[in-house]
Amino acid sequence: SARCTAPGRARRARQKKRWRYLLRHARSIGARCSWLVARRSGRARAMAAPGFPPGFGAPVSGTGKIAYPKHFCRKTVDYSACTVRMLKERTLCPEREASPYTLDASPDAAVEMLPPNGTLSNAAASACTRFVHSALNKDRSSVNAGCWMPDGRRLITASYNGMFTLWSGFSFNFEATQQAHDEPLFSLCWSRGGEWLLSGDGAGTVKYWQTTLNNVKEVSPHAGAVRAISFCPTDTYFATGSDDGTVKVLDFERGTTVRLMPGAGLEAGKLHRWDVKHVEWHPDKAMLASASKDGSSKLWDPRAPREAATLHQHKGPVTQVRWHPAGRYLLSGSKDQLIKLFDVRAMREAAAFKGHKREVSALSWHPVHAELFASGCHGGAVHFWSTTRPEEPLSSCHGHGHASNAHDSAVWGVEWHPLGHLLASFSQDMHTKFWSRARPGEPRTAPRDEEEATEVGAPFGGGGRGRGDGDVGKGGGKGFAGGKGFAAGRGGGFGGRGGGAAAGGAGGGLNAAALAALAAMRPEGQ
Numbered sequence: 001s002a003r004c005t006a007p008g009r010a011r012r013a014r015q016k017k018r019w020r021y022l023l024r025h026a027r028s029i030g031a032r033c034s035w036l037v038a039r040r041s042g043r044a045r046a047m048a049a050p051g052f053p054p055g056f057g058a059p060v061s062g063t064g065k066i067a068y069p070k071h072f073c074r075k076t077v078d079y080s081a082c083t084v085r086m087l088k089e090r091t092l093c094p095e096r097e098a099s100p101y102t103l104d105a106s107p108d109a110a111v112e113m114l115p116p117n118g119t120l121s122n123a124a125a126s127a128c129t130r131f132v133h134s135a136l137n138k139d140r141s142s143v144n145a146g147c148w149m150p151d152g153r154r155l156i157t158a159s160y161n162g163m164f165t166l167w168s169g170f171s172f173n174f175e176a177t178q179q180a181h182d183e184p185l186f187s188l189c190w191s192r193g194g195e196w197l198l199s200g201d202g203a204g205t206v207k208y209w210q211t212t213l214n215n216v217k218e219v220s221p222h223a224g225a226v227r228a229i230s231f232c233p234t235d236t237y238f239a240t241g242s243d244d245g246t247v248k249v250l251d252f253e254r255g256t257t258v259r260l261m262p263g264a265g266l267e268a269g270k271l272h273r274w275d276v277k278h279v280e281w282h283p284d285k286a287m288l289a290s291a292s293k294d295g296s297s298k299l300w301d302p303r304a305p306r307e308a309a310t311l312h313q314h315k316g317p318v319t320q321v322r323w324h325p326a327g328r329y330l331l332s333g334s335k336d337q338l339i340k341l342f343d344v345r346a347m348r349e350a351a352a353f354k355g356h357k358r359e360v361s362a363l364s365w366h367p368v369h370a371e372l373f374a375s376g377c378h379g380g381a382v383h384f385w386s387t388t389r390p391e392e393p394l395s396s397c398h399g400h401g402h403a404s405n406a407h408d409s410a411v412w413g414v415e416w417h418p419l420g421h422l423l424a425s426f427s428q429d430m431h432t433k434f435w436s437r438a439r440p441g442e443p444r445t446a447p448r449d450e451e452e453a454t455e456v457g458a459p460f461g462g463g464g465r466g467r468g469d470g471d472v473g474k475g476g477g478k479g480f481a482g483g484k485g486f487a488a489g490r491g492g493g494f495g496g497r498g499g500g501a502a503a504g505g506a507g508g509g510l511n512a513a514a515l516a517a518l519a520a521m522r523p524e525g526q
Helices: 006-025 080-092 094-098 107-112 512-525
Strands: 035-040 043-048 130-136 143-148 154-159 163-168 174-179 185-190 197-201 206-209 215-219 226-231 237-242 247-251 257-260 276-281 288-292 297-300 309-311 318-323 329-334 338-343 348-354 360-365 372-377 382-386 411-416 422-427 431-436
Touching (some): 143 411, 143 431, 237 276, 247 288, 329 360, 338 360, 372 411
Parallel strands (some): 226 276
Antiparallel strands (some): 143 154, 185 197, 197 206, 206 215, 237 247, 276 288, 318 329, 360 372
8 A cells, every 4th residue: 555655654754753853842832732834835834733732833934944932921910819718718717817917938928828808917918019011002192090990800091192991900911992082081980880981081071981991972061171080979970170170060870060069269160279180079978079289178068059178288289189998088199299198087187198209199099908008109109108107108119120110200090909919000101000919038129230139028927117027027016907096997097997086006906806897898898
C-alpha cells in the first residue's frame, strides 16, 4: 500500500521530528498547541495539530519558522476567592470575626486576605495604595468624572469630549466607547436603586440612561454647566448644581423642575453668589448640601423657603461636599488645601485634615469602613485618611516608576468599588488609574530608587502608629477602628448607623457586640 512506501515513511518521520522539535522548544503548555504549516498555493496555511485543541498557537511566519506568541501577564484583581474564604470562616469559625485582623508580612500570606467587609477592625488594610493599571482612551481627553456600575463589573468614565468609556472591573481592559453628549461631560450619578444613570454636560443638559447605556430622555434645567447630580433616598427626585449659581430639584419621572432653591438676600433664584461646584442629597433625610465657589457650604431643606444653615469653614472656594454614610457628618474640601469634617448635630467643626499641597478637588467615603475616605488634589496626589487620625494621611498613592504622585495633573474624581477593594481615580492627564490593596510583604509606597526598595510591612497588623507590622506600624497601641476620637460601633461616631456620642473613648478596637451590629447592618447601609 501507499503507507508502506519509502516516501510515506519519510514523510511520517519528518512529521515526528517536527513534533519533537515543537514539544522540546515550547515555552509553556499553551505554546505547545502550536500550529503546523502546510504550504499550498504559495501561502502559509495554519493547521491545528492533532490531539491538541485548536486556536492556542501563533501562526507560522512566511519563512516557515514558528512565530511563538508573546506571553504577557495582564493584571487581574478577582475578589471571589477572598469573599468565599470570608463566608467560609464566618460559617465555620464565627469567633474569628471578633478577633483583630492580622496577617504576616510575607507574600505567602496573600492567600489569607479577606475582603474589606471581613476586616471591619482594621480600616487601614483597605487603603488602596497599590498601583494596578493605567487606562488611556484612544480619543485622548481629560477624564472629568466616573462611576462604577452597580454590580461592580465595569467602570464608566465621562470625558471632556462628551464620550462614555467602559473599562473592565477585573482585568481593567477597554470594553466599549460611546458618544454620549456633544458638550463636555462633568457629572455622573447612579440612582440609589441602580436602575438609572444621569449625566450632565457643559450646556446644562441632563440625560437619562438605562443600565445598557440606552438614552431614553433628555432635559435642560440649567443655563450653565451641570457640575453635580444627586438622587434623593427614594429616587423620586434628584438635585442638580450648576455654574449658573443655582440648585434645582427635579421630578425624575416627568423631568420637570419642582423647586428652584432660593437664596437669602441674593438675586432671585440663586442659592450662592458664585458657581455651585457640588451638591449632594442626605443618605436618608430631606436635606441637601451644596458647595460653591463663593467659599460657603449650605444646608437646606428642599421644602423650606430658604437655606437651613450656611457654613463658612474654609478660606477659599469649596469644591466638594460629601455626606458621611451615617448622615451625621459632612465632609468638605476647598481650595485652601484643607479637608474639614462638620458635625451636623452639634453644628461645629469636628476635625480638620491637612496634607495636600494644592487645592482639594475630589472626596469619597469608603463603602465599608465608615471612618476611611480618599481625597485627590490639583497636584495629582491621592491620600487616604482616617477620621480618628486627622493629623496626617494614613497612606498615599504613588504612580509606577519614579512618580511621586498618583497623577501628573489635577485629580477630578476618586471612586471606590462597591466592595471597597479597588479605587479608581480620574485626572486631567487623560488617564484613569486603578488601585488595589497592598499585599502582605509589599512596600507601602513606591520606592524612588532601587536602594530604597526595602520591604516594609503591609497594613495588616494589629494596630499601632509607628512603622512595622502594625496597623500602620508596630503592633499594639491605639488602633484606628476605635481609638481616641470617634468611637466605632453603636457606641457612637463612625462605626455604624446607631446613635451615641460623637467622641469615643480610648479603646483599642471594636468589641464583639459592635462587630455583630455592623455585620447585621452593613447590607442595608450599602
